[in-house]
Amino acid sequence: MNWTVLAESAGALAQGLLVTVEVSLLALILALVLGVLIAVARVAPNATARRASTAYVEVLRNIPLLVQLFFLFFALPTLPLFPIKLDAFTCGVIALGVYSSAFVAEAIRSGIAGVARGQLEAALSSGMSYASAMRLVVLPQAIAKTIPPLGNTVLNLIKNSSLVSTVSVLDLIGTAQQAGAATFAYTTLYAGAALGYLVLTLPTAFGVNALEKRLNR
């Protein structure tokens, strides 16, 4: 460990941590909004909506996030008629949010599908209205089942936010990389960056576990 470099870079790394949090939070909001819409479309009675949303999920899940990010950053500005020039930060948020929305949609869909049909039927036959059967019986169980995969998606989103450094955003990794190129104290700087990610991911994982236990009681 190179303590001098660590002391000198601590401020920059903290700034990088803040950028990582910003990218992650904005992308998470985008992913949740899009993900819920896609999940609803995936269980819709309309076949076209189902097919379109399935295609959306499969295409996004099976192409590397880096390729999607590079497409937004390097390819969109070369569109022939209406070139779209977005800054690196915006590209990062959009790519990460849209990519993660496919996983959010799958988590929600599997949660709803995981509640046995008999539950809804039993609730209805015991005299509940459809709305209260959904609200009191199906959805509480679906949410409990959704928490583990959704929590995983959030953790992956935080970790995947590191890809914005490849289009020169100075997030945690970008900052470590920049300082490393100047000082060659890579081990120290990566340890600092790793600590930053642990500060974000470990409490998230802990929170998800606690929530899961609470909801499954």
Place this chain on the structure above:
Amino acid sequence: MSWLFAPATLLFLAGGLGTTLLLAAIAITISLIAGILLALARLSPLGPVTWTATIYIEGMRALPVLLVIFFAYFALPGIIGIKLDPFAAGVIAMSAFTAALVAEIVRAGILAVPRGIREAAAASGLSGTQILRLIVLPIALGQMMPALVAQFVTLLKDTSLTAVIGILELTRRGQIVYSQPPFQPIPVFALIAVIYFSVNFGLSSIGRRLEARP
């Protein structure tokens, strides 16, 4: 678009796909073996072994794979005193990272094997190692195939990140193609997206078929 489908260009990109698949195949093999060993270590009755494995697994799972790749390429050579070329660093990073995730899948698979099966094997005179090797691991591996396949699809996508340390895999070669005349990234990205999609969708479909089997 004839420039993109010129034999030399297609051959160049096919070589990139080859590198992507080779990197993924080597990393899958190493991470599968290391992952099983890590899972067994985490389940071991020896406290220090359990703790070492747990710290490794949880630590890796909490970090971005890009950080592990950068570490293997820029920091590891200084620590071990051996210069690593990008491909070797990529293999080390992808294997070390995926091993932690495979370990958790294997551990869950082993824990899901019913106690009775283990006890029946013990009662019929098999030793502890035999029970693990002949009974528990085969059953566990069968059950966790879908999760493993999903993990390997993630690994295949993550190999694209090794482009940033200069491995000439599919994504990096795509960048090289569009940085030359006629400088058109859109068709290049469309083509490599289709290639990644086909490979990963194919792999996922195999995984789903394994899942559908009783």
